[in-house]
Amino acid sequence: MSNDTGARPVPEGRLVLLRHGETEWSRAMKHTGLTDVPLTSAGEEAARRSAPLLAEFDFGLVLVSPKERARRTAELVGLTSSTVEPNLVEWDYGGYEGRTTTEIREELGYDWTVWEDGVVPGDSPGESIEQVAARARAVIDRVMPVLEEGKDVALVGHGHTNRVLTSVWLRTEPRFGAQLELDAGSICVLAYERHFPSIARWNQPAPA
Template sequence: MSSPAQDWSHPSTGSLVLLRHGETEWSKSGRHTGRTDVPLTDHGEQVAKQTGPLLERFHFRLVLTSPLQRASRTAELAGLTGAEVDENLLEWDYGGYEGRTTKDIRAELGRPWTVFEDGVVPGDTPGETVEDVAARTRRVVDRALPVLRDADVALVGHGHCLRVLASVFLRQEPRFAAQIKLSAGSVSVLGFEHETPAIVTWNRTARV
């Protein structure tokens, strides 16, 4: 996936900071949590609070968050002010696999399954393909790129969505996201090596 044309005489110097929401009861048990609006656990709130120091060195001109409470609450507890809701940061729509674990889905299908390779089935919601999620996250990246020229951007969201977004930013195929782990409450930083999008740090978590 190519990025929009940029003027490399003025290279980007900002950082794109990805903050995955803290622990929920569903993330703790491995249940696929797409559009279900579950709250943070007490531990998830503690981790979110302790994430603040990992963000202090950045100068955020733009902070975007998923509308779901586990993300917006994480942003608040981490000390990120002035956050704007961006619907494109919603988690993957898992359709009929919402609330189910990978182990349960594999047992039902009788074969190996991953959301990145095999996708989902319709349920109460239609579900999304990995390409659908990539198209949404491309809009977030396009919104962030002009700001990154000389300032930092924070994105607060969800595990699978942010992994796909990172793949898009890095100009990789969306399924590359399957190879980059993102823990609950983690901070990851993307930036540039000269004009090339690059991982600066990945999956850092606060000690609680």
């Protein structure tokens, strides 16, 4: 797709986001950041069923979070030639790791959300949303040359990080990700609508 103004051409490649399949913690709605929780059998089976959804893409690059749940998802959907990208790791939830939103709200006494209120240090320091957004920007900067060559890119990662990355892609406030529902095992496609970064497909589940 050419740019009528003579500026830099609009990338024709598509950015495909995969959230890892179900884990015991995701099923229980626990914040799962740096803890390495494996996929459930249902999560593995859903990943296998999702493989045909990727047949239409011509991947020039596949990047995957270092966490086992993401790497296993990539393997099961057939993305075996992948490169680990540390910046795709999930939000570091610090002291809220392994806890549900309901539990945190009961402790704090108000309607806490990670998007508005952030996290506290725990066994790990935790991250601000701005730090997650900076990691997302680094990933986008890394893949943009491939997209500009007309090749597609797959990113296999996590729920909150993918939602922040999408907000950065859309050139909007990272907290916009709070409005993007994203289920375990789902597939999303980011692209360009003329000169504007866009969402071409969102939260597509594994076929039944």
